[in-house]
Amino acid sequence: MRLSVQEAAFDAGAEANAFTAGLSRAGAVVTFTGRVRDNGGTLAAMEIEHYPGMTERAITAIMAEAVARWNLEDALVIHRHGRLAANDPIMMVATAAVHRAEAFAAAEFLMDYLKSRAPFWKKEIRPDGADWVAARDTDEQALRRW
Amino acid sequence: MRLSVQEAAFDAGAEANAFTAGLSRAGAVVTFTGRVRDNGGTLAAMEIEHYPGMTERAITAIMAEAVARWNLEDALVIHRHGRLAANDPIMMVATAAVHRAEAFAAAEFLMDYLKSRAPFWKKEIRPDGADWVAARDTDEQALRRW
Amino acid sequence: MQLTVLYFAWLRERIGLPRETVETNAATVADLVAELIARDEGHALAFADLASLRVALDQQLAGFDSPLTGVREVAFFPPMTGG
């Protein structure tokens, strides 16, 4: 199980390969990569603020819960903060399990919790201004299925 | 949308990166990679037989359905046939959508259909014999949710 | 009519060949299966449990009651195990 909260960009494919290389019993690996949408070219940058310390605690707790609940072989979370450009990777999750149902469920669970329970806040910077991204009701609703 | 039915191994990370590089509006990329489990060291090899022609037709139809149903930005399926070793990648699916719910749902849908509706058959080769892998009831059941 | 009949996986192994050309007047898949079973013990054994078999007509999944009108390629195989 590995967590990295970092400012630097990351190579999602290389991270997925490194994650997979350590597995032996896992038949299923699911990855999710979140990217900065360019919003039709109107986005100049995205700034991600976080709460150092709580971020790591919250995500580690969520990962431990996912590993136990779906009997994962391994799990990975990378989440960036700082200033990002359009089409940059923001974060990724990887889960490995014997069968696919567990790997998919755990990846979706991790994403739902990261969206609404990990202390990150996104700000969209446009040429004409900036706005904090509002939380989506559908993200809060997504938590209720777990 | 790209489909490759191939005997050669593939680099799942490199394929995921190439898939992602072509995207602009997609905020969410989900990948699934299926691997040969070593079954505690008892597996000598896995042989995958397929039905050339029908394989491509069936998967292309499933992909087109997924792209339309979840409004995907793009989709990728790679599936190998022939002789594979333990821990080899068997296949991968990648889906890209504006938001994560659609990317996850489409990837799971594609996997459920590939498992039970694409004409592949797996044979496990052990030192002491070989067995065709039996279809799992849970795989057939998984189709009913779509 | 002349049909190409394909076999895959353990069905192919039991029958002992991957494909054969069949001259038949069978109206449906089930009629064709009955003709194949009558051929020899290998075919009879292979088709002993139709519930464990699937059929595709011209590369489209079909049922055992499907008509063979216009069909050129019939494939029989166990449930798929891809992915």
Next chain:
Amino acid sequence: MQLTVLYFAWLRERIGLPRETVETNAATVADLVAELIARDEGHALAFADLASLRVALDQQLAGFDSPLTGVREVAFFPPMTGG
């Protein structure tokens, strides 16, 4: 008691600072918020709509009715938008 109070995102911008040290006898988060609102217009504006805010006590999510006993760090912020 002395508390470190942290602010994030638009809450930090409205209050105009990322953290402050507060000397307080507030029993609960709600009591502390009432004291902060009384400080100045910036705080009052920032805490105008508690339903749009979240609170963490020593880096654990909590409710506005939570007691502050033993707590050293209180953080206020809008709903998270990670992932």
